[in-house]
Amino acid sequence: MKLRYILVVIFSGILFASFAQKQITKSGTIEIFSETPVFTIEAVNNKVASILNVENGDIVVSTLVRSFKFHEALVEEHFNENYMESEKFPKAIFKGRISNFESVDFTKDGNYDVIIEGKLTLHGTTNYIKEKAVIMIKDQLISASSEFDVSLEAYKIKIENAYKDSIKDDILLKIHFEYKPYSKK
């Protein structure tokens, strides 16, 4: 009697884990924008990795800060060396979940407005964020997009007074991931 309970619990745990459907991308994009009358900064990173667990709405994102590519090499250098200090803090990481995960039907085509919340780590500083995003499902393929501002101050990225006019404190992030089903190698 006891044994049966235990076995049921253990097996259900294992089954639950192995059937947990994970979606992965290694080529997601994040674009960053800062526009002031003095200077426009744009960069693209298309080496962003992410996993979305459609069983429970968990989502993680990771990328190397150095993967952001700028049109001007000098700006890229400033970005890495002076602001993001990417040698010291090589990665940008997000760990979180879709908080209204129940409202997404992953089996049905359509666009779903969702709220993503979790911890964003940039420049060695972690902040809790809660932002709007859209989950798009088409032919069983899942993609996700979001746009939101990140405050430099909140991540202890200091802009010298001389450049305050050239760089906005709120940097716009445009995020787009196209997931594929993950299968263990």
Added chain:
Amino acid sequence: MVPKTIRNIMNPIDLNWLKKVRMKKIESRFILALLMITMLPWGVFAQDDLMDILGEEVGQEIEYTAATFKSSHIINGHSIEQMKKQQLDFRINHRFGQLNSGAYELWGLDNAVINFCLDYGITDWMMVGLRRGTYQKTYDGSLKFKILRQSKGKRVMPVSLSYYVDMSINTLKITDSNIEDVFSNRVAYAHQLLIARKFNDKISLQISPTFIHRNLVDANQENDVYAIGIGGRYKFIRRVAFTFEYFYSSNTSGNDELYNSLSVGFDVETGGHVFQLFVTNSKPMIEKGFIAETSGNWADGGIYFGFNISRVFALGKTK
């Protein structure tokens, strides 16, 4: 009414019942604990697990070292840095007159020489350069190739290595009737291997073995000059670095008029410009000049104040 449990306990005959209750309680607690343990990793730590999977999937990446030096020159000599594809570096290099030239020349400020440079990245690994300088009214063209890039992560490479080659043409009027005025007499070549390592975000060092060949030299001079350069920086605060550079040349020993080139200064970067401010005993700003023909002597104040301005332009279409 007496509550059921108490009634049961009070009943001395049916003690088995009590045992059953205890059993069930223990069993359910046990199962609850087990449930929690099995569910725990999938619930609370699930995001970390996903992170681990992501780490395994992405694997280690090659992390190339960037910004070993602030600009394409350490001071006089080339650094390991070069323009990326479709980036143009416009440099204006100045050397004022000798510091020991006295008040009449305002300690050298009246006698500036200048050198204009254009360096352009054809690809990320090949840069082409054109220069015109006051010293011997020289035009020169150069190529710089990246061979190795310092990296860590998936591929570990301790140093960066580049090859630099320069051909310069002296365009002074030839007044000496003994010298035949042919093109080949005006030409000199410089070959350099640039080996650099960025030790950390503050300290970078570079060693530059150099070979210089001048087609025409004074009778007491060798055509070929071998030299070894050492240069470095110490970036003591954000945007400002202390720099130094020294070239030991094969033609300076046993020669009273030629000296090894030694320069010390600062790199200051602003948003779009790099300023290099320094003192050096070399007036020429091309390799064959400052390595093989440096005439200033630090010991008696034969040094020049110099500054370079570098402005980088991004050409080509935005991606």
